[in-house]
Amino acid sequence: MAFEGLADRLQNTIQKIRGKGKVTEQDVKEMMREVRLALLEADVNFKVVKDFVKRVSERAVGQEVMKSLTPGQQVIKVVKEELTNLMGGEQSKIAVSNRPPTVIMMVGLQGAGKTTTTGKLANLLRKKNNRKPLLVAADIYRPAAIKQLETLGKQLSMPVFSLGDQVSPVEIAKQAIQKAKEDHHDYVLIDTAGRLHVDEALMDELKQVKEISQPDEIFLVVDAMTGQDAVNVAQSFNEQLGLTGVVLTKLDGDTRGGAALSVKAVTNTPIKFVGLGEKLDAIEAFHPERMASRILGMGDVLSLIEKAQDNVDQEKAKELEQKLKTMNFTFDDFLDQLGQVKKMGPLNEILGMLPGANKIKGLKDVQVDDKQIAHVEAIIQSMTRAERDNPDLINASRKKRIAKGSGRPIQEVNRLLKQFEDMKKMMKQMTNMSKGKGKKGGFK
Ligand code: GDP
Numbered sequence: 105m106a107f108e109g110l111a112d113r114l115q116n117t118i119q120k121i122r123g124k125g126k127v128t129e130q131d132v133k134e135m136m137r138e139v140r141l142a143l144l145e146a147d148v149n150f151k152v153v154k155d156f157v158k159r160v161s162e163r164a165v166g167q168e169v170m171k172s173l174t175p176g177q178q179v180i181k182v183v184k185e186e187l188t189n190l191m192g193g194e195q196s197k198i199a200v201s202n203r204p205p206t207v208i209m210m211v212g213l214q215g216a217g218k219t220t221t222t223g224k225l226a227n228l229l230r231k232k233n234n235r236k237p238l239l240v241a242a243d244i245y246r247p248a249a250i251k252q253l254e255t256l257g258k259q260l261s262m263p264v265f266s267l268g269d270q271v272s273p274v275e276i277a278k279q280a281i282q283k284a285k286e287d288h289h290d291y292v293l294i295d296t297a298g299r300l301h302v303d304e305a306l307m308d309e310l311k312q313v314k315e316i317s318q319p320d321e322i323f324l325v326v327d328a329m330t331g332q333d334a335v336n337v338a339q340s341f342n343e344q345l346g347l348t349g350v351v352l353t354k355l356d357g358d359t360r361g362g363a364a365l366s367v368k369a370v371t372n373t374p375i376k377f378v379g380l381g382e383k384l385d386a387i388e389a390f391h392p393e394r395m396a397s398r399i400l401g402m403g404d405v406l407s408l409i410e411k412a413q414d415n416v417d418q419e420k421a422k423e424l425e426q427k428l429k430t431m432n433f434t435f436d437d438f439l440d441q442l443g444q445v446k447k448m449g450p451l452n453e454i455l456g457m458l459p460g461a462n463k464i465k466g467l468k469d470v471q472v473d474d475k476q477i478a479h480v481e482a483i484i485q486s487m488t489r490a491e492r493d494n495p496d497l498i499n500a501s502r503k504k505r506i507a508k509g510s511g512r513p514i515q516e517v518n519r520l521l522k523q524f525e526d527m528k529k530m531m532k533q534m535t536n537m538s539k540g541k542g543k544k545g546g547f548k
Pocket residue numbers: 212213214215216217218219220221298353354355356357378379380381382386
């Protein structure tokens with residue numbers, strides 16, 4: 105996960121101060137020295153680090169903390185608030201023009217993920233906001249860019265406006281907006297040309313496209329893996345074009361996170377979205393507070409709930425709840441559940457959102473293997489209908505048959521049966537508890 109090193113270090117540092125009933129200036133000083141190192145190591149811009157440390161230190165030795173009953177926790181609260189502010193405070197929303205179409209100009213260097221992000225964003229606008237975007241292929245220099253956008257358009261069943269690579273981007277933008285009005289598109293996403301480096305010719309052209317299309321948003325796409333370079337690129341684009349937002353891509357990779365923490369402070373442009381993979385749904389709105397929470401090991405339960413709401417079939421969830429209550433839960437239901445969890449994304453990512461996940465011993469090193477789910481599925485699929493409904497039927501010879509059918513060792517079959525049994529027991533207890541019959545304690 106991105107930020108892993110930073111998260112580890114910050115969490116170890118704040119852990120030391122958390123439970124303290126009394127926090128001295130010396131304690132704060134020591135903590136801040138470690139925080140400073142952790143941020144620098146994560147490749148956060150050094151001036152940003154300096155300001156951050158200064159702000160947190162001032163507040164931490166101030167009245168609000170020292171006089172409180174739980175100073176240790178108050179310090180952590182200050183760190184979290186300042187980390188949130190650093191990344192932009194409130195989550196910023198995408199503009200809606202009152203004279204449609206809303207025009208979004210996508211800019212960025214080659215390879216940052218601009219074309220992919222254009223597709224992802226259009227997908228998101230349609231899925232979440234019920235919008236009807238038009239994609240515009242105005243990157244006429246990178247040989248494959250137009251084709252790439254057209255392919256994305258096909259995958260999304262979304263129209264792509266293109267005039268080939270012989271017409272100027274300015275003309276393309278102009279005609280595209282005209283076309284969008286005629287066809288009643290409410291959003292126009294212009295995929296502009298990228299270059300390997302920031303250069304004058306590129307900026308001139310982008311300024312002309314901006315002039316003609318009067319965009320409501322100009323989003324710069326930058327690659328989080330490039331660290332401080334991403335911040336420098338953002339700064340030059342912002343000076344020349346006036347950005348309204350940054351999309352930070354490849355946050356699924358092994359980035360140290362410095363860019364995410366510096367972009368807003370250095371360029372005063374908020375990060376609006378983050379890219380988390382190559383697939384067209386691997387994009388999320390950026391929530392500074394949730395990200396701060398994740399970095400400090402407090403989890404990101406809100407994002408987890410949203411992910412579940414987006415992916416889990418609500419009807420099925422209700423049905424399941426009913427089955428749990430009446431204890432009619434079978435292996436078939438279990439199989440269904442696994443399918444729903446899988447839709448939420450790789451297990452590692454999901455676990456990363458749980459509070460304290462990287463503090464759970466061993467969890468970090470265990471590569472939660474999506475293959476294991478496939479094995480469990482294979483075992484269940486090798487059971488007969490009757491066995492799935494009533495696992496008590498599964499005797500030694502049936503176990504052997506299931507193991508053979510699924511290609512898994514018999515111990516694994518045994519383990520799954522045992523887990524299923526335990527799960528049912530646990531549910532029974534929970535249902536009893538919610539009926540008020542249960543004893544106190546047990547589940548947290
Ligand atoms: P462009 O030159 O800026 O238009 O870049 P592309 O859209 O062609 O993307 C360059 C490469 O980065 C492609 O292989 C994309 O699949 C990949 N990419 C884009 N966004 C992400 C992301 O968020 N995560 C990962 N892992 N790869 C990404």
